[in-house]
Amino acid sequence: EVHLVESGGGLVQPGGSLRLSCAASGFDFSIYAMSWVRQAPGKGLEWVSAISASGGSIFYADSVKGRFTISRDYSKNTLYLQMNSLTVDDTAVHYCAKGTARSFSSYGMDVWGQGTTVTVSS
Amino acid sequence: SYELTQPPSVSVSPGQTARITCSGDALPKKYAYWYQQKSGQAPVLVIYEDSKRPSGIPERFSGSSSETMATLTISGAQVEDEADYYCFSSGFGTGTKVTVL
Numbered sequence: 001e002v003h004l005v006e007s008g009g010g011l012v013q014p015g016g017s018l019r020l021s022c023a024a025s026g027f028d029f030s031i032y033a034m035s036w037v038r039q040a041p042g043k044g045l046e047w048v049s050a051i052s053a054s055g056g057s058i059f060y061a062d063s064v065k066g067r068f069t070i071s072r073d074y075s076k077n078t079l080y081l082q083m084n085s086l087t088v089d090d091t092a093v094h095y096c097a098k099g100t101a102r103s104f105s106s107y108g109m110d111v112w113g114q115g116t117t118v119t120v121s122s
Numbered sequence: 123s124y125e126l127t128q129p130p131s132v133s134v135s136p137g138q139t140a141r142i143t144c145s146g147d148a149l150p151k152k153y154a155y156w157y158q159q160k161s162g163q164a165p166v167l168v169i170y171e172d173s174k175r176p177s178g179i180p181e182r183f184s185g186s187s188s189e190t191m192a193t194l195t196i197s198g199a200q201v202e203d204e205a206d207y208y209c210f211s212s213g214f215g216t217g218t219k220v221t222v223l
Contacts (some may be wrong), residue, residue: 044217045157045214109155110170
């Protein structure tokens with residue numbers, strides 16, 4: 001069974017940093033694109049970042065470009081999201097999601113984790 | 123990502139058909155996916171690649187896509203289908219709250 005477990009969320013002050021992790025199991029991690037999706041309180045879903053199966057192609061939403069970095073570790077079957085220069089607008093539940101293909105372009109996600117909450121507040 | 127527009131809400135009575143539209147200029151070139159999100163839960167995929175249904179999703183869920191619009195249809199909606207629904211095609215739609223009562 002495919003399983004995604006996020007961790008690393010918490011309370012951080014504006015301007016601070018956090019690194020989210022997503023431990024994947026139950027599938028061949030090396031042949032699927034992976035994404036991070038977030039949802040601010042009471043708001044809709046926002047596609048934050050994605051990385052292709054090979055790691056050679058990466059997407060960032062304009063709202064996080066230059067501040068967030070996505071990466072993946074094939075030896076640990078783990079996806080990461082390094083978040084720097086956090087603002088109150090980054091407060092959200094952050095979900096990890098498995099892609100349906102090697103590329104994220106033109107394709108979506110099929111399995112989601114339960115999410116980890118990031119709260120940016122002074 | 124691309125702009126995708128959905129109606130804010132759709133209401134149906136149990137057993138009726140609910141249709142949720144998703145409008146976007148990029149839809150003719152890219153697949154549409156549909157996600158169901160119940161309160162306090164992670165999203166669940168209900169339709170992928172425009173019209174395919176994942177295993178475990180009831181047959182009453184179906185999808186179609188034509189030109190710049192994708193449609194999710196719930197035929198014979200049940201009370202348990204009450205949720206927020208989002209389309210995705212290189213970006214998420216604005217979301218539709220489906221009420222069944």
